[in-house]
Structures are given as C-alpha cells and as structure tokens.
Ligand SMILES: Cc1cc2nc3c(=O)[nH]c(=O)nc-3n(C[C@H](O)[C@H](O)[C@H](O)COP(=O)(O)OP(=O)(O)OC[C@H]3O[C@@H](n4cnc5c(N)ncnc54)[C@H](O)[C@@H]3O)c2cc1C
C-alpha cells in the first residue's frame with residue numbers, strides 16, 4: 001500500500017521549509033491504531049472532467065481512509081492554482097467507496113482557488129487527505145424505501161448512502177436536480193441503486209412545486225420511509241416541510257466554510273433549532289449530516 | 299538523548315510545544331496522541347454562554363488566516379463540570395483560559411476556575427474580536443496592571459497573561475503584567491485585520507474585522523518576544539505562525555521558553571507531534587543537550603557579511 005500514514009508537517013512557504021520527517025517514534029507512544037482519522041497521502045488513480053465544471057477524482061486510499069462511511073468527508077490539501085499559497089484545506093464528501101479496489105472517489109465542482117488547484121492534480125500525483133471526518137448518514141433497519149434528493153454537486157454526497165441502501169436491500173428513489181442534462185452526473189450510478197428521476201431547470205421540471213408533486217406521489221405509494229437531501233436550501237426546506245407533515249424522518253448533509261475540520265476552532269457553525277431553542281452546531285464534527293427537522297437551513 | 303523539558307516558573311513541561319487556545323480541544327484525539335504535548339490549552343471560557351460571532355467566521359489570506367470566532371463558550375459551569383474532566387483524561391498539564399469584560403468579573407472567573415483541576419490559569423485579555431467595549435485589556439498598560447493585580451490577589455495558581463500585538467507599546471504592557479504578578483507571558487494573540495471580498499465588496503467574515511494568524515505574522519511576533527524578553531524576567535511563551543521546527547527554534551532564540559501552536563493544526567492536524575520529534579532531532583544534530591539552552595541564545599550582532607561588506611570598498 002503506497003498510501004502510508006503521514007506524520008510530518010511538510011509546510012512549504014518558499015524554500016527554507018523542509019519536510020519534517022519522523023523516522024522514529026518510541027513504540028509505546030505510537031498513536032493508537034484505533035484513532036478514527038489520519039492524515040494520509042493518497043495516489044491519484046484517475047481525474048477526469050465530467051462536464052465543464054465538475055471533476056471526478058479517484059484515489060488509492062489508506063486502510064483507515066477506507067473506513068469512511070456515507071456522508072463523511074475528507075479535508076483535502078489542494079495544490080495552489082497560482083503563485084500564492086492555499087492556507088486552508090477544502091472539505092469534500094466521498095462520492096463513492098470502492099473497498100475491493102481500495103479506492104475512494106470524489107465528485108466536485110470547481111468554484112474557487114482551492115477546487116481549481118485540486119483540479120490540477122494528475123494521475124500518479126499524491127493527494128494529502130485528512131479523514132474520514134464527521135458524522136455521516138444513518139440507515140434505520142426498519143426503513144424499506146428511502147428517497148434521496150440532490151441538487152447540483154450535492155448529488156455527489158448522496159452517492160454512498162444510496163450505495164449502502166442498495167447493499168442493505170433497501171429501495172432507493174433518487175431525485176436528481178440540475179441545471180441541464182450535462183449536470184445530472186452519475187445518474188447511471190444511481191440507477192444501479194434504484195429508481196432515478198432527473199429534474200431540470202431547462203424544462204422547468206426542477207421547480208419546487210414539481211419536486212413537491214413527485215415527493216407527494218412517493219409518499220402516497222409508500223416509497224418514502226426516510227428522506228435524505230443535500231445541495232439546495234429550497235429543496236431542503238421542501239423536504240423538511242413534507243417530512244414534518246407526514247412524519248417522515250430525514251437527514252440533511254450541510255456545508256460551511258471550515259478551518260480545522262476536526263472540531264476545535266468553531267469556524268464551521270450553523271444554526272439548529274430544538275424545541276424552539278436555537279443553538280449553533282459545528283458542521284465538521286456534529287455533522288455534516290444532521291436531523292432534517294433540527295436544521296434551520298442556510 | 300536531548301532533555302526536551304522546559305520550566306515555566308513552577309510548571310515543568312516535558313517539551314516546549316503546546317497548542318494555542320481556541321485551536322485545540324480533545325476532539326483532536328481523533329488524529330493524534332494528546333499525551334505527546336507539553337501541555338493542553340483549553341479554549342477561552344467566559345462566565346455566561348456566548349454564541350460568538352456570525353459566520354463566516356474565518357477566511358484564508360496570503361500568509362495565514364483571519365478569524366472572528368467571537369469566543370463562543372458554553373459558560374463556566376459547563377467548563378468546570380464537563381470540559382475540565384474531559385481534558386483530565388490526558389496526562390499533560392492543563393492550561394485553562396479565561397476571559398471577561400470587567401475586571402471584577404475577571405477576578406471572580408479566576409477564583410472559580412483556579413479552584414478546579416487546571417494546572418495553569420491563562421488570562422486572555424487580548425481577544426481582538428471581543429466586544430470592543432471590553433475585554434481587550436492588553437491594549438493598555440494600566441488596564442493590564444489592574445486586572446492582573448486583582449487576579450493575582452485571588453489565586454496562587456500559576457498565571458500566564460496573554461498579550462495583544464495590537465497594543466501600541468507591547469513592552470510596556472509586558473512590564474505592567476510582570477509588575478502585577480504574572481508568572482509568564484504569552485506573546486501573543488492575533489493581529490487585528492480586515493479582508494474584503496472583491497466580488498461582493500463586503501467584509502470576508504461576519505464580524506467585519508478579525509484576528510490575523512498563521513505564518514505571515516511570525517516575524518512581527520518574534521520581534522515582540524525578543525523585545526519583551528529583554529524587558530522582563532518572567533518566562534515568555536511565543537505564539538504566532540509556527541509551522542515548522544525552525545520557527546520554534548527562532549522563538550526560543552528570541553527569548554521564549556516554550557511556544558504555542560494554532561494555525562499549523564488546521565493545515566496539518568498532527569503537525570505539533572511532528573515538530574516535537576523534529577525539534578529533538580534538530581537539537582541532537584546541533585549538539586544541544588537541553589532544548590532549554592536555546593532560550594535567549596540569539597546572537598545580537600549582525601551577520602558577518604555585514605562587516606565584510608562594510609569593510610570592502612565598493613567599485
Ligand atoms: C462537509 C462538506 C462536504 C463537501 N462536499 C463537497 C462535494 O462532495 N463536492 C463539492 O463540489 N463540494 C463539496 N463541498 C464544498 C467545497 O468544500 C467547497 O466548494 C470548496 O471548499 C470551495 O473551495 P474553493 O477554494 O474552490 O472556493 P472558494 O474560493 O473558497 O469559495 C468559493 C465559494 O465556495 C464557498 N465555500 C468555500 N468554502 C466552502 C466550504 N467549505 N463549504 C461550502 N462552501 C464553501 C465560498 O463561500 C464561496 O462562495 C463540501 C463542503 C463541506 C463542508
């Protein structure tokens with residue numbers, strides 16, 4: 001396995017900084033193997049454009065990275081796309097977990113410096129990832145049919161839970177919302193897991209009212225034991241409302257700008273409401289997956 | 299074998315590497331063995347629950363980051379009942395950090411927190427994003443003196459006072475803290491800054507102004523450590539922009555006895571452990587039997603080339 005755990009701090013600003021290598025840590029002080037997350041260097045297996053904004057990245061993952069569960073994320077050290085440096089990692093949830101081949105896949109949208117830098121990685125390069133991090137999706141054994149509703153690149157985050165549902169013989173209906181057919185990535189992948197409904201901006205089918213009609217009909221057909229969503233506040237609000245009205249449990253994967261990704265810094269907070277009382281929770285460690293009825297939105 | 303221990307007044311640390319307040323919690327046990335650290339430093343706590351500032355709370359800048367977390371805290375009761383026992387699962391000494399907006403409340407906080415199992419009281423009088431009307435006592439020498447003096451009278455716990463690089467005369471503030479009875483100084487907190495989003499023309503973070511941290515601030519803080527070390531006798535803990543072994547060496551040469559690390563953990567979560575190991579190797583390679591011998595070992599004279607250049611006629 002070439003993705004060895006990586007214990008150094010190879011911070012590089014200019015040339016004076018050399019990687020700090022750790023040849024020897026006394027055995028009794030070695031970090032316990034059961035630490036849930038680690039910093040690892042993962043070779044890039046493939047990295048292709050899916051459309052003109054989204055890229056699909058496959059890496060060879062360390063054994064610990066492979067323990068990732070649906071909805072969890074990695075905090076990635078992206079190469080800089082320009083003469084400056086990047087000072088934060090960028091969180092990306094896993095899009096697909098291939099334990100047999102020892103690979104983890106990401107599907108991401110290029111939006112700014114970090115993701116543009118990430119896009120420069122080529123096959124054979126190494127990606128420094130910290131993870132797996134956060135609380136992922138949960139599947140209740142009582143659920144026989146779930147509905148996943150994703151918008152844009154939020155669809156990526158819903159991949160692994162659909163995969164897990166299929167493996168657990170749970171029926172999946174995936175509603176994938178996007179600007180146009182080019183941006184309905186991976187509908188083939190979701191089709192393996194269950195039924196796929198694509199809704200688009202180009203033909204108006206992505207309108208909230210239409211998605212509501214689709215959800216209502218799934219509820220009537222008893223195909224909605226639980227809701228899962230990611231990527232759109234409007235669709236989240238819709239699912240939350242229907243979930244509340246019909247007593248359907250739901251989970252939402254949320255995003256927020258992060259610094260540490262591990263819990264200490266309180267940069268990544270969002271508002272939640274429990275029994276009428278508002279509170280702040282950290283997306284990186286209390287989430288990124290939260291109870292739909294407790295989340296306020298974004 | 300290098301002796302990595304350092305003494306800060308009555309407190310002995312097994313190595314000089316500590317996390318910086320607000321950049322550390324037991325959540326880091328997800329990725330590292332916390333028992334490797336010289337000390338554990340808790341997030342600053344205030345008496346009452348505080349939500350902190352609105353998001354976004356941090357943004358990247360060239361040279362580091364700017365943050366306006368705004369000291370969110372579950373309050374002192376939660377800290378004493380839950381967080382202190384949680385930290386005490388680990389072996390390194392525990393540094394508890396407190397903040398308040400009045401000197402009376404600071405005194406009361408110090409009394410309550412010092413009674414707990416913490417080993418050191420860190421007095422954070424320097425949070426730049428704290429309500430501008432109060433709490434940032436470290437901007438002024440007499441405010442610093444008054445608050446530190448009052449706290450000193452309430453507790454014998456080792457007391458470290460965290461200074462602000464935003465003070466006009468940091469050395470005067472350092473001397474005031476020493477006179478008032480501080481056992482050590484932490485130099486320092488973040489530098490007040492502003493980042494503007496050029497797409498939206500709005501501030502990049504929710505609180506408008508934020509504290510600058512990371513490698514970009516290091517030369518400024520190293521200079522302050524040097525100046526403070528020349529002016530006071532109590533130990534100094536250097537804090538600001540450490541990302542590699544040589545940065546720790548620099549702080550110690552400037553006069554620091556130990557250091558605190560914030561930003562690096564965000565970039566490399568296990569970076570502090572790598573620096574502990576790397577520092578030991580560095581000392582061994584350079585023939586230092588004790589890391590403590592680095593403290594204040596800077597040679598003040600300019601590099602030899604300066605004399606050589608001055609001596610050599612140009613042209
Ligand atoms: C848990 C989690 C999982 C994520 N999973 C995916 C994923 O699977 N695929 C994907 O394409 N994106 C995902 N994101 C969003 C991704 O992290 C951001 O798009 C990325 O950090 C932007 O970095 P940048 O430097 O390219 O853009 P920047 O120049 O930093 O910002 C561009 C825009 O993105 C916003 N942004 C910046 N950082 C974040 C952030 N951490 N979260 C949300 N918005 C941000 C900014 O506010 C700005 O509007 C995830 C975010 C989180 C928190």
Ligand SMILES: Cc1cc2nc3c(=O)[nH]c(=O)nc-3n(C[C@H](O)[C@H](O)[C@H](O)COP(=O)(O)O)c2cc1C
Nearest residue numbers: 318319320342422486487511512538539559560561
């Ligand atoms: C996100 C964040 C939160 C912080 N919170 C606190 C805090 O609660 N109390 C405090 O004394 N300093 C706080 N600081 C300041 C750090 O302890 C430290 O002084 C500063 O970041 C400089 O060190 P660095 O450059 O290594 O990060 C915080 C810094 C950051 C970046």
Ligand code: FES
Nearest residue numbers: 261263265266284
């Ligand atoms: S990013 Fe630091 S607590 Fe979530």
